[in-house]
Amino acid sequence: MSITKTAVVTGSTSGIGLAIAQALAAAGHAIVVNSFSDTPADHAVADAIAREHKVKAAYIKADMSNPAECRMLIAKAAEIFGSVDILVNNAGIQHVAPVEDFPLEKWDAIIAVNLSSAFHTIAAAIPLMKQAGGGRIVNIASAHGLVASPFKSAYVSAKHGIMGLTKTVALELARDKITCNAICPGYVLTPLVEAQIPDQMKANKMDREAVIREVMLEKQPTKEFVTVEQVAAAAVFLCSDAAAQVNGTHISIDGGWTAA
Ligand code: NAD
Numbered sequence: 001m002s003i004t005k006t007a008v009v010t011g012s013t014s015g016i017g018l019a020i021a022q023a024l025a026a027a028g029h030a031i032v033v034n035s036f037s038d039t040p041a042d043h044a045v046a047d048a049i050a051r052e053h054k055v056k057a058a059y060i061k062a063d064m065s066n067p068a069e070c071r072m073l074i075a076k077a078a079e080i081f082g083s084v085d086i087l088v089n090n091a092g093i094q095h096v097a098p099v100e101d102f103p104l105e106k107w108d109a110i111i112a113v114n115l116s117s118a119f120h121t122i123a124a125a126i127p128l129m130k131q132a133g134g135g136r137i138v139n140i141a142s143a144h145g146l147v148a149s150p151f152k153s154a155y156v157s158a159k160h161g162i163m164g165l166t167k168t169v170a171l172e173l174a175r176d177k178i179t180c181n182a183i184c185p186g187y188v189l190t191p192l193v194e195a196q197i198p199d200q201m202k203a204n205k206m207d208r209e210a211v212i213r214e215v216m217l218e219k220q221p222t223k224e225f226v227t228v229e230q231v232a233a234a235a236v237f238l239c240s241d242a243a244a245q246v247n248g249t250h251i252s253i254d255g256g257w258t259a260a
Contacts, residue, residue: 004055006081007239008032008074010064010121011091013045015190016140019228020088020235021045025053027236029086032077036063056081064091065112070120074128083132086239087125089118089162090140094192096151107154114158115165122169126178134177136239139166140231141182143254149219163250170248179247181238186254187216189225222255 006029012021013035025031033046038061050057058080062073077084092114095106118139129135144152145159162182169180187193193216200211217223234251237243252258 004028004030005085005239006030006032006077006083007086007088008034008077008084008121008125009088009090010034010062010073010117012088013037013042015192016185016188016228016231017088017090018045019232020090020140021049021057022053023229023232023236024086024088024239025049025055025057027239028053028055029239030056030081031058032073032081032084033057033059034062034064034073034091035059036061036065064117065109067116067120070117071124074121074124078128084125084128085132085134086136086138087121087129088138088140088235089121091117092140092142094152094155098151099153102153110154111158111161114155115161118162118165122165122180126173129173129178130176135179136243137166137169137178137180138235138238139180139182140235141166141184141250143184143186143219143252143257145182145184145250146252146258166250167248174247177244179238179243181243181246181248182250183231183234183238184250184252184254184258185226185231186220186252186257187225188228188231190228193225217255219257219260220255221257221260224255226253226255 007024009021011017012033043059046057046059062069141162142159144156145163148156166182
């Protein structure tokens with residue numbers, strides 16, 4: 001895996017996915033940037049990555065809640081770059097509500113984007129990786145792939161599910177030089193999480209620091225956010241030659257949350 005490879009990162013126009021796309025580009029890989037919005041800003045992300053890291057990069061629009069579009073993303077990436085060697089399943093959404101009130105459409109969307117999309121992209125990528133003689137699959141799970149929190153039934157179910165998918169795929173492909181692993185971040189201060197802080201300040205009558213300390217980082221023993229760069233560095237490691245025997249497992253990056 002040391003020479004230039006093609007990496008598809010789902011949901012890579014912001015947050016963790018963007019940092020992973022940038023870090024894999026810095027490692028010399030060609031990058032497929034994905035989101036479902038297809039705006040000029042989305043295309044600009046791929047252009048900036050290509051310019052900054054002197055690699056090939058393309059933006060492909062595909063809605064990860066749609067099985068056919070998940071599979072099309074992989075087919076189109078292979079059409080453009082000739083192979084898909086690295087697949088990072090990162091796209092994810094969240095909704096918070098008690099189980100008995102959880103909206104059905106939110107449950108279906110979270111299971112589709114956070115779990116089923118990975119099944120579809122993996123299924124489509126496997127023949128290409130086998131043909132190329134190897135590959136790397138990295139699934140961005142969560143501390144919620146290992147432990148639960150109240151009011152996040154769909155998210156916790158999807159993230160636990162992706163841990164099972166990760167292990168199953170790893171076993172099935174162990175003889176094909178294809179590894180499949182998960183990364184389980186704790187709280188990462190992405191634009192999405194940042195946007196929740198003002199609402200939490202209002203709802204809890206707290207200042208910004210109190211919201212971060214007592215609401216968001218309550219479960220994270222270091223009381224610090226994980227950074228997108230720390231998650232990206234783990235992804236780059238899992239895609240490296242050094243990780244050839246790391247298979248069917250996960251790397252927790254949660255400040256000690258799941259040690260408790
Ligand atoms: P984010 O909202 O910044 O990024 C999510 C990305 O997914 C965006 O690029 C968005 O365009 C894309 N996306 C959403 N729905 C999509 C769809 N239907 N089709 C295609 N793309 C879609 O969020 P983030 O915090 O960077 O989250 C990225 C991943 O990391 C998610 O799987 C999330 O569950 C996981 N994660 C995040 C945290 C955290 O604290 N931020 C912690 C653990 C795990």
